Amino acid sequence: MKSIPLILMGCGGVGRQLLQHIVSCRSLHAKQGVRLRLVGVCDSKSLVVASDVFTMDLDDAFLAEVCRVKLNGSSLLTLSNFGQCEVFSNTESMEKVTEIAARLGKSTGLALVDCSASSETTGVIRKVIDLGCCVVLANKKPLTSSMEDYDKLVSHPRRIRHESTVGAGLPVIASLNRMLSSGDPIHRLIGSLSGTLGYVMSEVEDGKPFSQVVKAAKALGYTEPDPRDDLSGMDVARKALILSRLLGRRINLDRINIESLYPKEMAPNVIPVEDFLLNGLPLLDKGIQERVQKASSNGNVLRYVCVIEESRCEVGIQELPKNSALGRLRGSDNVLEIYSRCYSEQPLVIQGAGAGNDTTAAGVLADIIDIQDLFS
Amino acid sequence: MKSIPLILMGCGGVGRQLLQHIVSCRSLHAKQGVRLRLVGVCDSKSLVVASDVFTMDLDDAFLAEVCRVKLNGSSLLTLSNFGQCEVFSNTESMEKVTEIAARLGKSTGLALVDCSASSETTGVIRKVIDLGCCVVLANKKPLTSSMEDYDKLVSHPRRIRHESTVGAGLPVIASLNRMLSSGDPIHRLIGSLSGTLGYVMSEVEDGKPFSQVVKAAKALGYTEPDPRDDLSGMDVARKALILSRLLGRRINLDRINIESLYPKEMAPNVIPVEDFLLNGLPLLDKGIQERVQKASSNGNVLRYVCVIEESRCEVGIQELPKNSALGRLRGSDNVLEIYSRCYSEQPLVIQGAGAGNDTTAAGVLADIIDIQDLFS
Secondary structure: OEEEEEEEEOOOHHHHHHHHHHHHOHHHHHHOOEEEEEEEEEOOOEEEEEOOOOOOOOOHHHHHHHHHHHHOOOOHHHOOOOOOEEEEEHHHHHHHHHHHHHHHHHOOOOEEEEOOOOOOOHHHHHHHHHOOOEEEEOOOHHHHOOHHHHHHHOOOHHHEEOHHHOOOOOOHHHHHHHHHHOOOOEEEEEEEOOHHHHHHHHHHHOOOOHHHHHHHHHHOOOOOOOOHHHHOOHHHHHHHHHHHHHOOOOOOHHHOEEOOOOOHHHOOOOOOHHHHHHHHHHHHHHHHHHHHHHHHHOOEEEEEEEEEEOOEEEEEEEEEEOOOHHHHOOOOEEEEEEEEOOOOOOOEEEEEEOOOHHHHHHHHHHHHHHOHHHOO | OEEEEEEEEOOOHHHHHHHHHHHHOHHHHHHOOEEEEEEEEEOOOEEEEEOOOOOOOOOHHHHHHHHHHHHOOOOHHHOOOOOOEEEEEHHHHHHHHHHHHHHHHHOOOOEEEEOOOOOOOHHHHHHHHHOOOEEEEOOOHHHHOOHHHHHHHOOOHHHEEOHHHOOOOOOHHHHHHHHHHOOOOEEEEEEEOOHHHHHHHHHHHOOOOHHHHHHHHHHOOOOOOOOHHHHOOHHHHHHHHHHHHHOOOOOOHHHOEEOOOOOHHHOOOOOOHHHHHHHHHHHHHHHHHHHHHHHHHOOEEEEEEEEEEOOEEEEEEEEEEOOOOOOOOOOOEEEEEEEEOOOOOOOEEEEEEOOOHHHHHHHHHHHHHHOHHHOO
């Protein structure tokens, strides 16, 4: 039986779902000769580690308890029984993870799994890679900071996986990596990579006012608590940057043209969210409606997309043919069209649900299983 | 630098293209720290092997010469200069491959790459797997023979890859494997997996007579020399069997319901191909036309698809909604819709060119690069 020691950073929706998937896949993975061994779990406040990372792991009952506590929005520190675990505070935890990586890296190996949304994990991830360990990311931040950080993270490309940073569990990164490694040069990527903005753009296409659609999306739980976090385009821009860098472009986030769906005067640092929803949003209806109508009169539809082509990397609204894969998109599905030498006239299209804890965690788990050959 | 010794079986269109891809990707792969080392190449008549498989390989000039000879339709035996290679006849070659696998399997490892269309490679593949080596297949035959053979082939699942057996280089198998390994159970697969039949069905939808469309497809080089090899549905059935077995169904080819697009009286063992094209085919026009019209009156279109669902595995014409991914399919693209827990309402859709030597060989090459962690 091959054993893969794991440390999970981030026990929000995705991290919790990952723990549940790992437990429910125990017998499936045993049949494949693999055992995932959780040796540590951390949230923003603390790190819980098995007292001997070589011989012990956090058992399934303990992981269930972690999920229960985190589902209630509590900290790991509120766990009622730490059993034989050690607990470290926020200030010590990254150092402790590095120490474990140094010890396990030389013998059994270790996979550090980042399901947080923090930009503060980059440092420990860099160290862990240096120590010969593997990294699996759902967190976009470490891959979208400086080029220096990025180069370090991908310095051993087989030891880092990050499928769930783009399109949740959709096999986007895996497919692009396959194409790149087979020498099929990618000329152009165009995709709708935000379920939220995909939903918004297909609803306004039907004539509904932008403000109403955004409020409905918020009510459905499709948006962040402040919908401007989606409407700013920053999340899509991070995905676009990850894809651009995967294709070899050496650019930073500030090199991406990003169209925000609200003006500067309505930014979070200018007006509060309630004010934005009540008074700001309705002012945007007319502009969007006019653009929808203009597109429609050209036989086109509007989509909020990322376009990567040669040195160009743009994120924003584009007029697209109604009968393209992107134009036909409805609801919150993601879609990516890939043009390359092998897919030159018609693109390779990957489409499906691109959000949700279940599919995001499934993508992380598939990545973990996919690095098994690096473990003894 | 990691070195992956390879033996290529089959130097037809795909095998030749693979050799060209390998040579043109030399510097790309060197950057990734990988070197693909061709130690042997065989066609149906003979095997050419480097005289010392541990220290030597077939150099790029020699591989170019192999491609030139095979493009002319000649046998490897007609090569003008064998340099330091050894040549073995058809009768000795499989034994020699096994012998090399036994020697390399214990030390550097070996990947046996089957780009032939032969059912006679199954024996040597079984042996090579037993000897600890890897196998990459574009050939569907070994995976579609008996369950006993299949079980043997996948007995070490990490050591066998076969992306290009379904949908050419489209990331179908890789994506399904990711889903399966993350415990996302697949409920239903429906796909158009024949570029030829995809083209035929979308052309008859436009009102063109079936017989004319088939002849046009033949003229365009979309069909086999005898179009009945496509119209029988057997090629799609083999792909359906590979997908079914991947999902864990223990069935053989004879358990698949296959709809042939010509009747028994027009089979190859009854009438010659010229007779079929001239006199047989036109008799089928009316039936197809009526079915197209009936579907159209229901707002549907006809597609030649494979459907895999619970114990059901069918290959044939189905009426499908015009506005589904399958219904919208035009031309020779392949498309696969995957329904699972994560993709339950809307499927995960993978679409793109599913035929052609370039993309098929690219899929094989991506598989080879993907097993690199199994080599030292």
